[in-house]
Amino acid sequence: MRHLIDIMDFSTEELQQLVDTANDIITQPAKYSELCRGKKLATLFFEPSTRTRLSFEAAMYELGGNVIGFSEANSSSAAKGESVADTAKTISCYADIIAMRHPKEGAPLVASANATIPVINAGDGGHNHPTQTLADLLTIYREKGRFDHLTIGLCGDLKFGRTVHSLIAAMSRYEGVKFVLISPEELKLPSYVKKEVLKARNIPYTQTTDLEAAMPELDILYMTRVQRERFFNEEDYLRLKDSYILTMDKLANAKRDLAILHPLPRVNEISVAIDADPRACYFKQVLNGKYMRMALILKLLKEAGTI
Amino acid sequence: MNIDAIQNGIVIDHITAGRGMQLYELLGLEKLDCSVAIIKNVHSVKQGRKDIIKIDADIPVNLDVIGYVDPGVSVNIIRNGELVEKRSIDMPETLTNVIFCKNPRCITTCEQEIQHVFKLTDRKNKVYRCLYCETKAN
Numbered sequence: 001m002r003h004l005i006d007i008m009d010f011s012t013e014e015l016q017q018l019v020d021t022a023n024d025i026i027t028q029p030a031k032y033s034e035l036c037r038g039k040k041l042a043t044l045f046f047e048p049s050t051r052t053r054l055s056f057e058a059a060m061y062e063l064g065g066n067v068i069g070f071s072e073a074n075s076s077s078a079a080k081g082e083s084v085a086d087t088a089k090t091i092s093c094y095a096d097i098i099a100m101r102h103p104k105e106g107a108p109l110v111a112s113a114n115a116t117i118p119v120i121n122a123g124d125g126g127h128n129h130p131t132q133t134l135a136d137l138l139t140i141y142r143e144k145g146r147f148d149h150l151t152i153g154l155c156g157d158l159k160f161g162r163t164v165h166s167l168i169a170a171m172s173r174y175e176g177v178k179f180v181l182i183s184p185e186e187l188k189l190p191s192y193v194k195k196e197v198l199k200a201r202n203i204p205y206t207q208t209t210d211l212e213a214a215m216p217e218l219d220i221l222y223m224t225r226v227q228r229e230r231f232f233n234e235e236d237y238l239r240l241k242d243s244y245i246l247t248m249d250k251l252a253n254a255k256r257d258l259a260i261l262h263p264l265p266r267v268n269e270i271s272v273a274i275d276a277d278p279r280a281c282y283f284k285q286v287l288n289g290k291y292m293r294m295a296l297i298l299k300l301l302k303e304a305g306t307i
Numbered sequence: 308m309n310i311d312a313i314q315n316g317i318v319i320d321h322i323t324a325g326r327g328m329q330l331y332e333l334l335g336l337e338k339l340d341c342s343v344a345i346i347k348n349v350h351s352v353k354q355g356r357k358d359i360i361k362i363d364a365d366i367p368v369n370l371d372v373i374g375y376v377d378p379g380v381s382v383n384i385i386r387n388g389e390l391v392e393k394r395s396i397d398m399p400e401t402l403t404n405v406i407f408c409k410n411p412r413c414i415t416t417c418e419q420e421i422q423h424v425f426k427l428t429d430r431k432n433k434v435y436r437c438l439y440c441e442t443k444a445n
Contacts, residue, residue: 083418106414106439110421125412127440192443196429 002303003112003119004296007130007166012147012173014299018134019141021295022288029062035298035307036065042095043069044087044111045122046078046102051264051286052122052131056099059293068095073103088115096306097297099131100124118300126162132263133166134296135289139281140171140220142288143259149176151217155244156182156224156269158189160231163263164224165193172203179205180214184243186236187226211244216253221246223262223269223282247271254279261285310344310361317368318383319360324348326377327358333372333405339364371399375406375435400427402435410442 004010010018025032041060045053048071057067070076077087084102088111091098099120100108105127112119123129137147144150152171154164158181168189171177179198181189188207198205208214215221223246231237245268246260262270262282274280301307322330327345336343341364351357362368365386373380374396384392402425408415415421415437424438435444 083420084414085418085420102414103412104414104417105410105412105441106437109439110414110418124414125440127412196434 001112001116001118002300003108003121004130004300005109005112005119005121006128007133007170009130015134015137015170018292018295018299019138021298022138022291023142025291025294032063032294032298034064036060036063036301039063039065039097039301039306040095041065041067041069041297042091042098043067043071043122044076044091044098044100044102045069045071046073046076046100046107048072049101049123052101052129053099055286055290056120056122056131056293059290059297062290063294063297065096065297069099084110085114087111088119092116097301097304117306118304120296120300123162126160128166129162129263130166131289131293131296132163133170134292135285136163136167136222136261136263137170138288138292139261139285140259142284143257143281144219147171147174147177150174150219151178151180152220152222153180153182153211153214153218154189154222154224155211155246157187157226157240158183158224159187160227161224164189164222167222168193169197172197172201177203179203180218181205181207182209182211182214182244183207184209184240186240187243211246212250212253215250215258216255218258219255221254221258221260223260223266225262225265225267225269242268245269245271246274248273248277251277251279310346312388313361313363313385314388315363315365316341316385317362317365318385319362319368319373320357320381320383321351321354322358322360322380323354323377324356324358327360330358330373330376330380331360333376334368336360336362339366341366369405370394370396371402372405374399375402378433398427398430398433401425401438406435406444408437408440408442409445410437410440413437413440413442415439 092115099122101122105125108121226241258279259281344361346359378398382394407423425435
């Protein structure tokens with residue numbers, strides 16, 4: 001049984017297939033509108049997440065399927081003390097595929113080991129969020145037409161930002177990719193990611209605290225929010241939350257075809273004035289996320305023999 | 308110093324000097340009723356000094372524990388006073404319920420029945436990471 005727990009579960013060929021399917025869905029949506037008729041997606045959200053849950057639900061509805069589930073742990077049997085393993089076994093009796101978000105890291109992996117249907121990790125604490133990476137990848141491909149030979153700037157919280165770690169891992173597999181890591185000292189990319197991903201694969205990267213100085217060479221700028229929920233200490237959060245705010249004047253030296261991405265939600269790290277700039281891709285990214293989730297649901301259900 | 312030869316049992320040899328007690332504890336040898344000898348700082352031509360553990364019973368030992376604590380150790384199986392098997396133990400690819408994840412955000416910290424599994428992610432630097440949250444083992 002195939003699952004998606006970590007973006008690295010899929011080969012670059014499989015990611016390209018998903019991108020191709022998503023692009024085909026975009027051009028010919030009617031072709032896909034009945035493929036999941038009679039099938040059910042269970043959205044098991046043990047912590048609140050509006051956009052990811054709604055994206056999965058919209059994806060399943062656009063494939064002609066149905067959705068069951070819950071949107072917080074209090075309204076699930078977890079509140080009664082049920083284990084993730086038992087929840088996965090139980091939901092396997094009701095649904096055809098699971099999308100799970102859980103505050104504990106590794107919970108979707110536990111679910112996948114116990115479910116008899118495919119499990120998609122919809123975010124496990126600060127660990128992985130592979131379907132966000134799928135949205136990022138489709139956006140990069142649609143904006144640039146390729147995954148190779150790109151200079152990717154990652155800005156903001158590179159320490160706790162799970163989307164950053166997953167994107168680095170995914171993009172490190174393509175030739176000619178270079179990373180520019182832009183963050184305050186306290187939120188630098190963890191050394192193990194540098195050592196075990198970047199250095200291990202001889203991927204060139206530079207580290208800086210200066211966003212404007214890095215701007216001219218970037219093909220992609222991936223902005224991130226400093227997330228309050230990842231800090232144990234409120235003081236640290238307040239001190240670091242406004243480290244980088246992207247404004248129009250900071251884009252003065254940027255390439256004309258720069259693509260600005262953000263996993264959203266944003267707080268104030270991208271000025272609203274930038275939304276109208278053609279280089280702003282973060283709302284396209286949201287839409288791309290839905291198409292990639294559609295492609296993913298189709299892939300996993302096909303491999304499971306369900307459709 | 309003389310320790311009697313064993314007739315049926317296990318000799319864990321070439322332990323890096325100083326790690327004998329750690330192995331004794333992780334293997335749970337204190338729970339055995341048979342004779343167990345820990346010999347520390349034995350002269351070794353190859354290692355300079357080494358530790359040795361002799362267990363006077365043919366019991367199953369967790370080779371993964373040995374490979375994790377001290378790769379390169381030899382495990383010798385003795386039957387009827389004869390050496391019948393000699394194995395050099397390498398680092399295992401996975402460790403199950405040998406070490407435990409200390410990340411408070413890991414699913415293993417709140418679900419009691421889950422096995423604690425660590426995978427070897429960097430053999431050169433002997434790095435093991437939790438299968439669930441990828442936190443590095445200390």
